[in-house]
Amino acid sequence: MAYSLQKSMVAKVVGASLFMLLAACSSDQRYKRQVNGNEEYLKAPALHPLNSPSGMILPLARGDYDVPPAATNGRIGKQLDVRPPAQPLALLNGSRTQYNGDTALIVLENSAQNRDMWSQVVAVVQSNGYTIVSRQDASQTLNTDWVAWSRADEDNQYRGQYQISIRTEGYQTSLMVKSLRLEQQQVTVTNQAIIQRYTVEMLNNVARGLEKLSDERDSQRALGQTADMSVISGADETGLPLLVVRAPYTAVWDRLPPALEKMGMKVKDRSRPLGTLSLTYSAPGSSTWDSLGAKDPDLVNGDYKLQVGDLENRSTLQFTDPKGHTLTQSQNDALVSVFQAAFGQTLTR
Numbered sequence: 001m002a003y004s005l006q007k008s009m010v011a012k013v014v015g016a017s018l019f020m021l022l023a024a025c026s027s028d029q030r031y032k033r034q035v036n037g038n039e040e041y042l043k044a045p046a047l048h049p050l051n052s053p054s055g056m057i058l059p060l061a062r063g064d065y066d067v068p069p070a071a072t073n074g075r076i077g078k079q080l081d082v083r084p085p086a087q088p089l090a091l092l093n094g095s096r097t098q099y100n101g102d103t104a105l106i107v108l109e110n111s112a113q114n115r116d117m118w119s120q121v122v123a124v125v126q127s128n129g130y131t132i133v134s135r136q137d138a139s140q141t142l143n144t145d146w147v148a149w150s151r152a153d154e155d156n157q158y159r160g161q162y163q164i165s166i167r168t169e170g171y172q173t174s175l176m177v178k179s180l181r182l183e184q185q186q187v188t189v190t191n192q193a194i195i196q197r198y199t200v201e202m203l204n205n206v207a208r209g210l211e212k213l214s215d216e217r218d219s220q221r222a223l224g225q226t227a228d229m230s231v232i233s234g235a236d237e238t239g240l241p242l243l244v245v246r247a248p249y250t251a252v253w254d255r256l257p258p259a260l261e262k263m264g265m266k267v268k269d270r271s272r273p274l275g276t277l278s279l280t281y282s283a284p285g286s287s288t289w290d291s292l293g294a295k296d297p298d299l300v301n302g303d304y305k306l307q308v309g310d311l312e313n314r315s316t317l318q319f320t321d322p323k324g325h326t327l328t329q330s331q332n333d334a335l336v337s338v339f340q341a342a343f344g345q346t347l348t349r
Helices: 002-027 117-127 192-226 249-262 286-292 329-347
Strands: 096-100 103-109 132-136 141-144 158-169 172-184 231-235 241-245 265-271 276-281 302-310 315-320
Touching: 096 192, 103 192, 117 132, 117 141, 117 158, 117 172, 117 192, 158 192, 172 192, 231 329, 241 329, 249 265, 249 276, 249 302, 249 315, 249 329, 286 329, 315 329
Parallel strands: none
Antiparallel strands: 096 103, 103 172, 132 141, 141 158, 158 172, 231 241, 241 315, 265 276, 276 302, 302 315
């Protein structure tokens, strides 16, 4: 009994020690900033004059290959921060970036999309949870409150205050983020590399938000283009029947798989550059046609090919049946109402 109790106490002590050791290691993030390798180079002897034996004649000395003396003022070894300098990302279309002093900026060409950029910047700042302490819409400038940063490669986190502004000069618009103050544990930071890291991070966060808004606008624009995806029956230049969809190729291509699925056609393979789809058709029940509000086009079961054509603001659909024949005019006419309903349902899903 006494032996078991002693054994249990030893296990608890070892477990507690191991837990404390792991906790200490997990809070020390220096290894993420340190060089990973041998540090024997730090023990290399210093350069010294060459001493030649008496009577030996050495070649004439030239200074072309002399190693100049260098004073080591910065950190070395494990104290060296090996993380690369942070760089602003050109996330916006047609943009270029740079960092000068304590300011990171993205430069874009003036366009209709950039005219309301200031309101978008304010929206992004607010959506990221950054508190605005002052804002001048006339000069398109705002100052943030303290922004608390959280990085896994820091032992003690930083916080900073920033000025965000937009400047338009000639044909260019610049989005600028300037560091007003950076602190770590309530001590002002003057290290330029660290100031750059967090100023750039603020700019990149704003740029990511603007990029997301741009993507959403593009999606809405594409949705607007597909809102009236009317379908008619037509023929190509050789007279073969096909369907014409009133929508750009990209919009039609994205909507085709779910639309085909609704009418009993499953996509086996497709190539967007070639505009081809391989399909398998299995005639669905009457409930499917009732839900589409269309008549059964009476297609035979089997493997079909679909060729999608690009006519800029129009697209064409031409089917080939399991025997390799283009669908007849009457079959295409029957598919008009089917696709019209299927496209409509994909828009409201």
